Amino acid sequence: xxxxxxxxETVTETVEKVRYMLKNESYFINxxxxxxxxxxxxxxxxxxxxxxxxx
Numbered sequence: 001x002x003x004x005x006x007x008x009e010t011v012t013e014t015v016e017k018v019r020y021m022l023k024n025e026s027y028f029i030n031x032x033x034x035x036x037x038x039x040x041x042x043x044x045x046x047x048x049x050x051x052x053x054x055x
Contacts, residue, residue, distance in 0.1 A: 021027045030037040043051075 022029065026041055028039045028041055030039075
């Protein structure tokens with residue numbers, strides 16, 4: 001296995017994980033001139049209430 005294949009595999013896995021987290025809306029990503037800002041989404045009381053009712 002070449003080193004470039006290993007790097008490509010690692011990058012692909014990382015991108016898949018990031019895409020999954022964004023799809024589930026568990027993280028918010030802000031891109032600005034200063035850089036990239038990543039924040040974890042916290043559930044509100046409203047979503048906690050309805051998730052508990054829907055089981």
